[in-house]
Amino acid sequence: MSLAENLETFQKVLEGTSCRLVAVSKTKPIAVLQDAYDLGIRVFGENKVQELTEKYEALPKDIEWHMIGHLQRNKVKYIVPFVALIHSVDSVRLLQEINKRAANVGRVVNCLLQVHIAQEKTKFGFDEAELETLLTEEALAAFTHVRLKGLMGMATNTDDPAQVRQEFRGLKTLFERCKAKANHYQNVDFTELSMGMSNDYTIALEEGSTLIRVGSSIFGARGY
């Protein structure tokens, strides 16, 4: 399948839904991103700061750049001036650094809190109790230059669709609970639930995803 055909497929999949596509272009050369841009794609996701910055500099300025990978605090400053959404905020210390760097450049940076929903131990993210602690008026008052837009999660990498569905459903429930609790705080505006990748986006859509992050099903397999 060509890039154009793959993108058309996703356009059809998302038609009539309120879910958007994040085209995950990590490891792909700039020319390939330009092709996707020429086919209408405006939202790209990357997981490495240096690659994200290089691509931002080389490509048209109306692209929305999303950071989806684990973010080290010492690299926050490089993306804060332009990033549209950071999906992978996995600690309070990282959020503090984003807030500080955003204040320095006079921006309010949109962030998602990454939640640990998978069984694998290696995945980053908050658990429910940590979210509960963060989402209070007192704890959030210090974050004047971030806007919490919602949650992100990655399901267990498994062949069992029932398990994936259960994890996504749990994340959606948590999203609704956080929203009800915190949406009246001035730096909280929960509208985004980032879940679903190439192998599980169908289930994610059924469970209420608003942002699917799709790489290999659009651009083909990555040759690491």
Ligand SMILES: *Cc1c(COP(=O)(O)O)cnc(C)c1O
């Ligand atoms: C690479 C990546 C994706 C996309 O994965 P595919 O299986 O290629 O669709 C989605 N989310 C995150 C966080 C990723 O690192």
